[in-house]
Amino acid sequence: MKRLLNWAKRLSVAAIIVSACALPFSQVLAQTPPNVLVVGQIAEPKSLDPQAVTAVNDFRILMNVYDGLVRYKDGALEVEPSLATSWTISEGGTVYTFKLRDGVSFHDGTPFNADAVKFNFDRMLDEKHPYHNTGPFPLSFFFSAVDKVTTIDDSTVQFKLKNPYAPFLSNLAYPTGLIVSPAGVKKHGKDFGRNPVGTGAFKFAEWESNAKIVVTRNDNYWDGAAKLEAVVFRPITDGNTRVAEMLSGGIDMMVEVPPDSVAKFDGQPGYQLFEQAGPHVWFLILNIKEGPFADKRVRQAANYAINKKALVENVLQGTAAIAAGPTPPAFSWAYNDALQPYPYDPEKAKSLIKAAGADGAELTFYVTEGGSGMLDPVPMGAAIQADLAKIGLKVKIETYEWNTFLGKVNPGLEGKADMAEMAWMTNDPDTLPYLALRTGAWPDKGGFNSGYYSNPEVDDLLEAARSSTDQSERATLYKKMQTIVQEDAPWVFVANWKQNAVTSSAVKNFALQPSFFLTLHKTTK
Amino acid sequence: MANYIFKRLIAMFPVMLGLTVIVFTIMAMIPGDPALAILGSYATPENVEKLNRDLGLDKPLVEQYLIWLGNLLTGDLGRSYNLNRPVLDEVLERFSATLILAGASLLLCSILGLLAGVISAVHQFGWADRAITFLVLIGISMPSFWLGLLLILVFAVNLKWLPASGMYAIYGGGDLADLFSHLLLPAFTLAVVATGVIARLTRASMLEVLRQDYIRTARAKGVAERSVIYKHAFKAALVTVIPVIGIQAGLVLGGAVYIETVFQWPGIGRMLVKAISTRDILLVQGGVLVVAASYVLFNLLADVVQHLLDPRLKS
Numbered sequence: 059m060k061r062l063l064n065w066a067k068r069l070s071v072a073a074i075i076v077s078a079c080a081l082p083f084s085q086v087l088a089q090t091p092p093n094v095l096v097v098g099q100i101a102e103p104k105s106l107d108p109q110a111v112t113a114v115n116d117f118r119i120l121m122n123v124y125d126g127l128v129r130y131k132d133g134a135l136e137v138e139p140s141l142a143t144s145w146t147i148s149e150g151g152t153v154y155t156f157k158l159r160d161g162v163s164f165h166d167g168t169p170f171n172a173d174a175v176k177f178n179f180d181r182m183l184d185e186k187h188p189y190h191n192t193g194p195f196p197l198s199f200f201f202s203a204v205d206k207v208t209t210i211d212d213s214t215v216q217f218k219l220k221n222p223y224a225p226f227l228s229n230l231a232y233p234t235g236l237i238v239s240p241a242g243v244k245k246h247g248k249d250f251g252r253n254p255v256g257t258g259a260f261k262f263a264e265w266e267s268n269a270k271i272v273v274t275r276n277d278n279y280w281d282g283a284a285k286l287e288a289v290v291f292r293p294i295t296d297g298n299t300r301v302a303e304m305l306s307g308g309i310d311m312m313v314e315v316p317p318d319s320v321a322k323f324d325g326q327p328g329y330q331l332f333e334q335a336g337p338h339v340w341f342l343i344l345n346i347k348e349g350p351f352a353d354k355r356v357r358q359a360a361n362y363a364i365n366k367k368a369l370v371e372n373v374l375q376g377t378a379a380i381a382a383g384p385t386p387p388a389f390s391w392a393y394n395d396a397l398q399p400y401p402y403d404p405e406k407a408k409s410l411i412k413a414a415g416a417d418g419a420e421l422t423f424y425v426t427e428g429g430s431g432m433l434d435p436v437p438m439g440a441a442i443q444a445d446l447a448k449i450g451l452k453v454k455i456e457t458y459e460w461n462t463f464l465g466k467v468n469p470g471l472e473g474k475a476d477m478a479e480m481a482w483m484t485n486d487p488d489t490l491p492y493l494a495l496r497t498g499a500w501p502d503k504g505g506f507n508s509g510y511y512s513n514p515e516v517d518d519l520l521e522a523a524r525s526s527t528d529q530s531e532r533a534t535l536y537k538k539m540q541t542i543v544q545e546d547a548p549w550v551f552v553a554n555w556k557q558n559a560v561t562s563s564a565v566k567n568f569a570l571q572p573s574f575f576l577t578l579h580k581t582t583k
Numbered sequence: 584m585a586n587y588i589f590k591r592l593i594a595m596f597p598v599m600l601g602l603t604v605i606v607f608t609i610m611a612m613i614p615g616d617p618a619l620a621i622l623g624s625y626a627t628p629e630n631v632e633k634l635n636r637d638l639g640l641d642k643p644l645v646e647q648y649l650i651w652l653g654n655l656l657t658g659d660l661g662r663s664y665n666l667n668r669p670v671l672d673e674v675l676e677r678f679s680a681t682l683i684l685a686g687a688s689l690l691l692c693s694i695l696g697l698l699a700g701v702i703s704a705v706h707q708f709g710w711a712d713r714a715i716t717f718l719v720l721i722g723i724s725m726p727s728f729w730l731g732l733l734l735i736l737v738f739a740v741n742l743k744w745l746p747a748s749g750m751y752a753i754y755g756g757g758d759l760a761d762l763f764s765h766l767l768l769p770a771f772t773l774a775v776v777a778t779g780v781i782a783r784l785t786r787a788s789m790l791e792v793l794r795q796d797y798i799r800t801a802r803a804k805g806v807a808e809r810s811v812i813y814k815h816a817f818k819a820a821l822v823t824v825i826p827v828i829g830i831q832a833g834l835v836l837g838g839a840v841y842i843e844t845v846f847q848w849p850g851i852g853r854m855l856v857k858a859i860s861t862r863d864i865l866l867v868q869g870g871v872l873v874v875a876a877s878y879v880l881f882n883l884l885a886d887v888v889q890h891l892l893d894p895r896l897k898s
Contacts, residue, residue, distance in 0.1 A: 096753060101857075104621075105667040112621055194637035196621050199630060251667045267676055268849030270753045290753050294847050295857075298732060302747040306739045430623045461615025461862060468626055493627075504629045 090310050093287040095565065095583050097576070098300045098312035102268055102293040105251030108236035109182050109195045113430070114483070117233045118313065118576035119291050123273055124236035124256030127156055127175070128227060130573050135337060135389055135485070137231050141170060141257065151222035151527040158213040162280050164239035165261035172209035177240040179207045179217075189243050192250055200229045222525040224532060228486040233575075259284045259579040268293060285567075285582040304329075304560055310583060311561040311568075313576065317375035317434065323560045332559045334570035337388045338431055339381050339490070340481040342442070342550035345471040347510040350421065350451070355414040357547035360477075361400035363407035363449045364442055370553050373437045378553040383540040384495065385487050386554045388572040391529060392487040394537035397544055399551065407449045420452045424467060424478035429460035431481040433555060439479060442550075453477075470501035470508050478508065481555075485573060487536055488524050495543060496520055511548035584890065591883050599875060606871050607648050610864045616640065617664045620861040638664055651865065661865040665858070670869040673854065678873050680750060681843070681850035683762070685835045687770040692777035692835070693828055699778070700785020700824075705812060707790060715782065723779035727838060731772040731845040738768060748847035769846040773838055777831040784827050788820040795819075822893045829885025833878045 090096045103116040108124055111117070127142040142156040162170040180187045182195045183204060203223035208216045219226065229235055242255030254262045259281070260273035271291040277283050292309060294300040297316040304312045305322070315323065315331075323329040344351040344360065351357050366380045382399040385392060411417055425439035426432055436457065443453040456475070458466060467478045482490045492499065497512040499505025516539055523535035544551070557574050568581045618634035619626045635641050642650075654661060660670035703715045739747035750765050751757050792798065793816055801811050840852030847853075851870050858866035 090753075102666075104665050107667075110667065112623060112625070194634055196618075196630070196634050197625065199625075248662075249668070267673065268680075268853075269749060269751065292749070292753055294748060295853070296844055296847065299735065299748050299845060299847055302732075302735045302740050306743055306747045308739075308747055308749075308753075459615075459860070461620050461860070462613070464619055464623070464626055465614045469628075501628075504627050506627065 089307055093285075093583060094290060095286050095288075095311060095578065095581065096290045096292060096309045098294045098303055098309040099291050100293070100300070100314050101295050103271070103291075106254035106262065106265070106271075107192070107251035108233045108238065109178075109198070110193060110251055111233065112196050114574050117574075119271060119273070120233050120236060121258075121575040122260045122289065122578050123254055123258045123262055124233075124238065125258050126230050126232075126235045126237060127158075128231045130231050130571065130575075133569065133571065135228075135572050136391065137227050140231075141237060147527055151224070151525065152219045154217045154219070154226065155210070156215050156217075158215060159280060160213055162257055163278065164242065164255050164257050165276060166239055166241055166255045168239055168241040170237065170257055171212050172215040173212075174240050175215045175237060176207045176209050177243075178237050179204060181243065182234075189247075192243055192248050195234075197234045200232065200234045201226075222527065224524055224527055225486040225488040232485045260289060263288070279579075281579065284579050286578065289578055307562075310565055311559060313557075313559045315558045315560050317377045320375060320377065320558065328563050330561050330563055330565070332561070332568070332570045333377075333556045334558075334572060335379055335386070335388055335554050335556045336483065336572050336574045337386045337485065338481065338483045338555040338574075339384065339386050339551070340378070340431070340433060340479075340553040340555065341381065341384070342552065343467070343471065343478045343480050343509040344548060344550065345476045345509050346512075346548055347472050349476045350414070350416040350419040351476055351509075353414045353416065354547060355410045356416045356419075357550075358400070359407040359410035359414070359416075359449060360446065360451075360550050361547050362403045362410070363451075364445045364550055364552070365402045366399065366552055367402060369438060369441055373434055373441055374553065376556075377558060378433065378555045381551040381554045383544045383551055384491055384549065385536060385540050388554070389487040392533050392536040394540040396537075397540055404445075404448055411449055411451070417450050418452065420454065421446070421476040422474070423453045423455050424463065424471075424475045425455050425457045426463040426479055427457060427459050429463065429481075431483050431555065432460070432479065433481070433553070435479050438552075467508050468501065468506060470510065472510070477550075480508075483574065491516075491539060491543070492520050492524060495548065509548055511546070513542065513546060516542055516546075584887070587890075588883065588887065591886075595876065595879050598879065599872060602871060602875050603652070603868055604648070606868055607644075607651075607864065610859075610862065610867055611644050613862075615862055617862045617864070621664070651868065660869040663858070663863050663866040665861045665863045666866070670865050673866065674851065674869040674873055677849060677851040677854045677870075678877075680848060681836065681839050681852060682877075684766065684769055684773065684843070684848055684850055685832070685839055687766055688773040688777070688835050689828070689832055691770055692774035692781055692831065695774065696778040696781025697785050697824070699782040701789055701812070701817060703782065703786040704789030704793065719779040719782045722775045723783075725775065727772055727776060728841040728845050730775060731769065731842055734768050734772060735845070750849055769842050769848055772845075773835055773842045776838065777835055780831060781824065781828060785820060785824050788823040789816060792816045792819045818892070822889060825889045825892065826882075826885050829882045832881035832885070836874060836878060836881075
């Protein structure tokens with residue numbers, strides 16, 4: 059027996075020695091290599107084929123490997139030249155002619171030219187294209203207005219649209235519009251997404267599944283070579299683990315810091331916290347077709363009754379700002395500054411409820427457990443339920459997993475629920491109202507107007523704004539639309555998410571973009 | 584013996600086939616589909632329909648299943664909708680990571696569990712027994728994902744001795760020492776509950792054996808005490824414990840789902856969670872097949888070892 063105990067002792071001594079050996083070794087590991095930026099991402103990307111993906115998480119990598127014909131200006135949501143140096147728009151707004159940048163090559167050495175641009179859009183839009191089978195391309199409808207792409211000469215390309223469509227330029231700046239190497243697609247076929255080739259500031263080096271994606275500096279970048287030697291993107295799905303990696307020095311930058319952990323970094327030595335309001339809006343869809351919310355007074359009452367300040371400060375811990383209307387302020391040129399959020403006024407809400415005779419009404423509220431851009435939907439739903447109870451509305455919550463939730467909400471709330479949580483992130487001020495507030499966007503017509511809002515004046519404004527190519531005219535139309543929609547209150551306007559990121563203090567020349575993309579071209583470490 | 588193993592292996596096939604039918608049906612029954620998951624808030628009926636057509640999901644369910652089964656016979660598990668790569672590549676890569684984690688953890692819990700159980704039994708009601716029983720109770724009761732976070736906090740964030748997550752260092756590394764330093768925390772976390780179970784069972788089983796007549800006889804004959812315990816008692820007790828270790832192997836594989844998430848271990852558990860939430864049916868099928876097969880094989884292995892150890896079963 060003694061021997062057995064001795065054995066146990068020896069074993070524990072061995073264990074201590076082994077961990078001691080691992081000690082100096084892993085302390086070296088905890089530091090990231092010099093001039094290489096390690097970014098903690100929220101998930102493994104689906105693909106690095108820009109036309110095949112839909113998630114912001116994937117866009118963050120893509121924007122550093124590819125360029126589009128145009129791109130968003132630093133810190134804004136307005137477009138500027140990128141692979142195209144200039145462009146003209148025809149009188150009717152249906153023909154766009156782009157002059158392309160000379161002397162640009164893809165990372166595989168093949169030239170970027172008009173043929174490459176045509177190849178990109180034909181691959182995505184033409185079902186008969188020999189490489190259309192390298193898809194599917196879920197967001198190709200961004201370019202469904204494109205009728206035909208023609209190469210005029212080697213450095214001029216022309217897009218003919220079926221009808222005037224103002225968001226076209228902005229969509230070209232979106233990842234779906236990034237230009238891939240035709241030679242790369244031909245070489246790798248369906249596996250192009252794992253062997254991406256673009257023209258961007260960094261070129262793809264390595265993808266080790268579920269561990270890391272490495273991109274290295276493109277020394278011949280047309281906009282000046284990046285300072286960083288390489289960037290490593292690591293998928294770390296669990297928020298707490300991401301925070302632990304940041305604290306232990308395993309990553310230099312993390313995106314989407316959980317609200318509870320912001321205080322660990324904010325103002326702490328060694329870290330920098332970045333925040334940037336983005337093109338995001340979190341709202342409640344109200345069912346206008348039937349039930350208490352058919353009455354505008356009850357909808358306005360809900361807007362007055364919900365304490366949005368408490369939601370963004372307590373539940374979301376300052377990671378969002380109060381929303382005033384349907385358009386996020388990030389679209390500064392189209393945003394109506396005169397709009398004030400509905401103030402928190404339970405007394406006014408009560409009197410509106412009384413006037414409408416909706417006192418004690420019972421409501422069904424769809425809440426989701428999570429989902430893209432949904433922030434902290436369960437506690438938010440509970441807080442909203444409590445606020446509405448204070449003005450005499452009995453809210454019954456039904457919680458669903460995200461995909462199930464979408465399957466219930468997108469076909470319309472009629473006969474099922476009175477209200478539902480929802481959030482959208484878009485790259486232009488056109489898409490959300492066009493798909494979610496127009497009469498022509500009711501669910502049975504293929505849109506997302508799940509609460510059945512209908513106002514002919516808003517319909518006209520949205521159509522006009524979408525087809526005009528004059529930005530100031532578009533701005534006027536959108537500002538007017540926001541005033542009307544806020545008054546009609548088809549939604550409860552709740553919050554605009556502020557995207558956040560933390561970097562170690564060694565990281566310089568970094569800023570978050572209102573597009574929510576991550577651009578590391580000028581960043582140093 | 585060979586005959587027995589062969590029969591058990593043959594019996595695996597109907598089990599696996601039934602399993603794929605069940606998984607396929609469940610995945611088809613839960614609301615939402617891959618197109619909806621991919622498109623998110625852009626999921627208009629029109630877009631969903633188009634994407635489903637592109638993905639080949641517009642065909643009747645039975646036809647989809649038969650196509651999948653036909654491809655399976657040729658060794659083709661299909662292509663994941665969400666990872667855009669062959670299911671087989673992904674599953675094998677992920678499963679080997681899980682095997683490393685689960686294997687290390689199984690080894691750890693077997694050694695620690697048996698050792699603790701034997702010490703506990705030999706010193707019944709002594710201080711060592713009490714201490715071990717107390718620790719085992721804590722180990723069994725503690726949620727392992729929480730323990731994992733706690734260990735990360737202590738060893739990675741505060742002491743900076745071990746890496747917080749992942750399987751290899753992201754730059755450099757990649758060798759055995761690197762793997763070992765990454766493996767230590769997750770394997771230990773995963774082993775804790777199983778260690779407790781094995782320790783308790785070993786203790787009970789040893790106590791029972793130690794009361795047997797032949798032990799008394801051995802002692803009376805003057806056989807040295809450590810020989811009585813190790814040669815006579817422990818070997819007999821092992822026969823009861825081995826099948827339980829086999830069952831623990833299954834539980835360790837299941838528990839790997841949480842631990843892989845906490846430690847970002849690139850294993851099959853984490854893959855399955857993601858595949859289910861994105862309705863990636865083919866990936867779920869591939870993953871479940873591999874996990875189920877390994878579960879059955881582990882149990883078979885345990886049975887075989889038990890046969891070899893137990894002279895009564897040999898005939």
